Amino acid sequence: MDFTPPERAVELTERVKTFIRDEVIPLEKQAHHKDGLSPEQLAAVRTQARDAGIYNPQIPVEYGGLGLDLLECCPVFEAAGYSLLGPLALNCSAPDEGNMHLLHHIGTKPQKERYLLPLIEGNTRSCFAMTEPAPGAGSDPTMIRTHAEKRPDHWVINGHKTYATGADGAAFFIVMARTNPDVPATEGCTLFLVDAGTPGLEMVRRIEGLTIPAPGGHCELMFENCTVPEDRVLGEVGKGFKFAQVRLGPARLTHCMRWIGAAQRALDVAGAYMVEREAFGVRLAQHEGLQWMLADSAIELHAARMMTFQASWLIAQGDEARNEAAMCKVFVSEAINRVIDRALQICGSLGISEDLPIANIYREARAFRIYDGPSEVHRMVIARRMLKQLRNERTTRI
Known part of the structure; x- marks a missing residue:
């Protein structure tokens, strides 16, 4: 068991440290926009990160990233986290980083082209919608009440989500919904890709709280007869958990x-x-x-x-x-x-x-x-x- 990072991770970590110190930390005092950085500021600092060769460290090389495995990410992500704006600059912040990982591993080719590639480029943001208000799923995810019904060529989603990170302004949502009420939730839920602007999807409000502003905030969502095509199932039906x-x-x-x-x-x-x-x-x-x-x-x-x-x-x-x-x-x-x-x-x-x-x-x-x-x-x-x-x-x- 050797935790010594490979030389490429060590060298990359030093470059990230320098970038965070010289380019990102000076932006902190200017970050008065409700999302921390204005879209223009974020685009500019991401361009600088690309030019510095430190952008998308966790993304596979075939998609234009640096291809680090999870162990190699440890020192690099720590260096990025030295500023709360750092992960945003490198495109390795939540929830997009986790959503990119999920899409890469289980998305179909068309899903990757439609959803993953724009995320990697930094042109869009995403949201993972799992948590629900009482009496729905919170700390106990098996209490999920949002449900999706199958129709001949589409699904209809109804339900209520809350604390959906990054929802305001997200291009799409990864939504967990129950698709089979007759089996335990761990066997009867499915992940769906839902485009922003889909009829029946409403962003009710941004939830203000202790945390500082972040892109998209934390939001409450409603799904009322929200229709999504059959090919927007992410993974397989019934295997959402x-x-x-x-x-x-x-x-x-x-x-x-x-x-x-x-x-x-x-x-x-x-x-x-x-x-x-x-x-x-x-x-x-x-x-x-x-x-x-x-x-x-x-x-x-x-x-x-x-x-x-x-x-x-x-x-x-x-x-x-x-x-x-x-x-x-x-x-x-x-x-x-x-x-x-x-x-x-x-x-x-x-x-x-x-x-x-x-x-x-x-x-x-x-x-x-x-x-x-x-x-x-x-x-x-x-x-x-x-x-x-x-x-x-x-x-x-x-």
């Missing part, structure tokens, strides 16, 4: 990579502040209590990296690594929040201001413990798998 795992496992890890980068930046800012600021006659860096906070954060980030490397290595070897990805999601989401919180505390009133990047990182990071499965649900699933294995092996001793 199975194919969703193609997206969700790697996407949880790429989230971890990006957030480790953001937490590292918060730690770097706090460390630099400690070196410069004086209190009680000495630099903050000389106060042991703050030194320990800095050390605890460095320890947790190192552990988070190693867990992410190991799970990514397993997936790169062909393993689904569901348990490892779930463990990463729990540990990393909680660890980076502790790291960012310590950084904010070290910087005091300056930390909660927008004079430093920590406040924005703090606001955005809190949601990571909820989306892609809250920590409590992942813990429940991890424990169930452990207990099932123990029962099967009958190796327990009392």
Whole structure:
């Protein structure tokens, strides 16, 4: 087991770090548009990323990307995540990154031409619509109520979705709907590709909250007799849950990579502040209590990296690594929040201001413990798998 990134990933990581420092971070102060960056700003910085040879690092070479596997993505995505705008600039941000991965693996050739290629080019955005308001699917995806009925040559979707990331302005939506009510949801749901503007699809509202603006926001959607052609089934009928795992496992890890980068930046800012600021006659860096906070954060980030490397290595070897990805999601989401919180505390009133990047990182990071499965649900699933294995092996001793 060797987590040493290949030379190409090391070299690419250094170029990404330079690009983020020189081209992306200076844009942060200008990003007052409701989506963080104006379309013109985003297009310009993506052109710069293309010219720098760092665009689409995760996309296969045959589609014009750099062809990195998941382990190689670890340091590159972390470097991109050093700025909250970085993944957008490199076209490796959620939800598009996960949707591109899904389309590449299970999309038909016409679907790839219609939906994947424009995403890769950065000409469109996408949305993954799974979560529903109560009493529909939230933390328990098997409670899904959105349903699709088969007609001779099309499907009709009815239902209600919420917290659909990137929905406002998305060119298309990947929608999970129940297609067979007579079997468990895990066997009776299907993924559909729904074009924006399809009659019967309504964007009800953008949901405002703690997180900072992002392209497309988080939205509430309604489907009322929304008709989609038969060829817009993504994957196979009845296998929506199975194919969703193609997206969700790697996407949880790429989230971890990006957030480790953001937490590292918060730690770097706090460390630099400690070196410069004086209190009680000495630099903050000389106060042991703050030194320990800095050390605890460095320890947790190192552990988070190693867990992410190991799970990514397993997936790169062909393993689904569901348990490892779930463990990463729990540990990393909680660890980076502790790291960012310590950084904010070290910087005091300056930390909660927008004079430093920590406040924005703090606001955005809190949601990571909820989306892609809250920590409590992942813990429940991890424990169930452990207990099932123990029962099967009958190796327990009392």
